[in-house]
Amino acid sequence: MVTSSGFLRLLLDTVSDNIAVIDDKGYILYINQSWNRFGQENNLSLNEKWIGTNYLDVCEKAAINGDKFGKMAAAGIRNVIQQKKIDFYLEYPCHSPDETRWFMMRVTHFSHEGAPRFVITHTNITERKLAEERVLELSRIDSLTNLPNRRFFDDFLHSEWSRCIRQGAPLSLAIIDIDHFKLLNDTFGHQAGDECLKKVAHALSSFARRPGDFCARYGGEEFSIVFSSTTLEQSKCLIEGLNDQILGLKIPNPKSPTLPILTVSIGLASIQPNRKDKEGELIHKADELLYTAKQCGRNQISYAN
Numbered sequence: 001m002v003t004s005s006g007f008l009r010l011l012l013d014t015v016s017d018n019i020a021v022i023d024d025k026g027y028i029l030y031i032n033q034s035w036n037r038f039g040q041e042n043n044l045s046l047n048e049k050w051i052g053t054n055y056l057d058v059c060e061k062a063a064i065n066g067d068k069f070g071k072m073a074a075a076g077i078r079n080v081i082q083q084k085k086i087d088f089y090l091e092y093p094c095h096s097p098d099e100t101r102w103f104m105m106r107v108t109h110f111s112h113e114g115a116p117r118f119v120i121t122h123t124n125i126t127e128r129k130l131a132e133e134r135v136l137e138l139s140r141i142d143s144l145t146n147l148p149n150r151r152f153f154d155d156f157l158h159s160e161w162s163r164c165i166r167q168g169a170p171l172s173l174a175i176i177d178i179d180h181f182k183l184l185n186d187t188f189g190h191q192a193g194d195e196c197l198k199k200v201a202h203a204l205s206s207f208a209r210r211p212g213d214f215c216a217r218y219g220g221e222e223f224s225i226v227f228s229s230t231t232l233e234q235s236k237c238l239i240e241g242l243n244d245q246i247l248g249l250k251i252p253n254p255k256s257p258t259l260p261i262l263t264v265s266i267g268l269a270s271i272q273p274n275r276k277d278k279e280g281e282l283i284h285k286a287d288e289l290l291y292t293a294k295q296c297g298r299n300q301i302s303y304a305n
Contacts, residue, residue, distance in 0.1 A: 018122040023115070024081050026056030035122075042096065055120065069093075073105060080107045080118060091125065102129035142217040144194060145201035153216035153224055160214075160228050161279040164272075172227040172235035172270040175286045176204075176242075179263045179298040180256040181221040187255055196251055196262060197221065203249065207242045224286075232270035232305050239268050239301055258298045265293040268303035 018035040020028050031050050039050065056077060062070025069092040076088035088107040095101055106121045140152035148156070157173070164171045178184075178200065185193040197217075204215040204223055212228030225242070227235045243266060251262035267290030271282045285304070293302035 017124075020050070020055065020120045022055050022077075022118050022120060024118070026054045026077065026081070028053050028055050029117070038122075076105075077107050077118070077120070080109055081116075083109075091129070100126065100130070102126045142201075145197055145217050147201050147205060147223070148214070148216040150216065150219055153214070153218065153226075156214050156216075157226055157279045157282070160212075160226060161273045161282075164229065165275060167229070168272075169229040170231050170270055171273050171282060172230045172232060172268065173282050173286045174225045174227070174235065174239050174242075174266055174268045175218060175283075175290045176200075176223045176225070176264050176266050177290055177294070178221040179258050179265055179294075180253060183255040184251075184253045184262065187253070199249055199251060200246060200262075200264075203242065203245050207238075207245060230270075232268070232303060235268055235270055236301070236303055239266055239303075243301060263299035265290060265298045266301040267291070267293055268301055270303075270305055 018038050019032045020035055021030040022028050028050050035050070056074055059070045059074035059077070063074060069090065072090055073092075076085075076090055079085040080088050086109070088105075090105040092103060092105065093101070094103050102125050103122045104125045106119075106123070108119050108121075110117055110119065140149055140155075141147070142149040160171060163169075178196070181193065181196075184196060200223065201215075201217065204225065208215040208225055210227075212226075212230065214226040214228070216224050218224040225239070227238065230238070243264065246262065246264055249262065252260065253262045254260045256263070267286045267288065269282055269285035269289055271277075271285065273279070273282075289302040289304060293300050296302070
């Protein structure tokens with residue numbers, strides 16, 4: 001004869017998700033075969049060591065060691081145990097040395113033989129999470145040049161602004177505009193214009209190789225490069241090298257009044273980020289300097305602190 005507890009174990013062992021049952025104090029009463037197998041494959045505790053372990057303590061120890069997901073898990077489980085919530089969901093990374101993995105924890109309440117019990121389920125959602133990340137990545141990439149788009153640029157600059165405030169580091173930004181791009185389009189057609197944009201984008205991406213460098217298609221025929229933790233003098237040397245590289249492409253633009261090849265105008269600004277200003281201040285400065293470069297004849301770099 002199979003008891004109700006035995007039937008519950010048989011039922012849970014047929015499930016591919018990792019499942020544990022805990023009491024209202026957080027102690028593990030049962031884990032299914034998937035939980036045990038996952039523990040063995042990932043050098044975690046074996047079955048006999050899990051039973052009787054307080055799962056809340058496990059989560060809280062992880063939180064003390066800096067794991068924010070451990071802290072969130074402990075709080076969520078307590079809310080279900082104390083009946084503040086009907087259930088709890090948490091998506092969290094669980095990467096191994098060999099693969100990227102994401103799981104979703106779900107905590108639900110049930111009553112078994114008159115006692116409150118709580119099911120903790122860990123479901124592998126890696127495939128879905130990677131698909132979501134891919135969609136997000138595509139939404140942040142310019143389809144023509146394969147560079148990050150303006151949305152990605154805005155997010156990155158905001159993040160770098162905050163980081164440079166914390167570290168007391170300078171931040172530089174160059175906005176690059178292709179001179180007389182409309183004349184190139186009118187002369188050779190939009191397909192040739194697209195090829196021109198791709199070549200300039202390739203030059204930028206091959207040029208911005210340092211860990212703190214970030215290049216993007218800013219809009220139309222404009223591009224941008226962020227130089228993190230980089231002074232104006234350092235950025236000036238870098239951007240001069242990029243300008244020479246673009247000139248070296250020798251892309252024909254015969255009707256341009258500047259030169260019969262493709263040239264660019266560049267506004268380069270550097271700032272010491274602070275909590276009073278926003279990153280828009282840096283963009284504004286670089287835009288003004290770009291305008292100055294254009295007004296002074298194009299094919300040049302205008303820069304200032």
